[in-house]
Amino acid sequence: MHTLPDLPYPYDALEPHVDKATMKVHHDKHHQGYIKKYTAALEGYDDLLAKPVKAVLGDLDSVPEAIRTAVRNNGGGYYHHSLFFDMMSPEGGGEPSGGLAAAIDEAFGGFESFKKQFTHAALTVFGSGWAWLVKDADGRLSILQTPNQDSPVSKGLIPILTIDVWEHAYYLKYQNRRPDFVEAWWNVVNWDYAEKAYGEK
């Protein structure tokens, strides 16, 4: 169940925005590493191993304290990277449509304003972490930063869009220029995926 999923596109498909070398190490090493450490941490906890990682992160308090930190860090890394790779596409970019577009307009005063605010969130994550567009239980959208691999699903929030701003996500191509990476990333955002995520309960 907890095996590394293939990328939904070739390693070089997001060039020039996200380079092949970064994709390869990010997916084959980092993502794989989180999955391995997650399953190792859950050894002997068959009931937890049988659940989707998202469900385990969504109920962290019920995870035994002895393994909770390992689950938060590695389960978070596992789940977030699965989202991150699926939320990019060689056919990506542009703007959302449908219900998500309307909700973004309402919450942020238009797509350009949202883009500015989300970019600001991505650029100001201090150290390693993620920026998110999330939906709460009442359907309201907000922008969120999380440190390390802490997950919005642990706070009952539904991920709609996310960007990994750990240095490993961009350093090979962009070195310390996180703003260039974030700007390029908008060209590969998979809005179809985000729209689907927005439509889910």
Ligand code: MN3
């Ligand atoms: Mn990463």
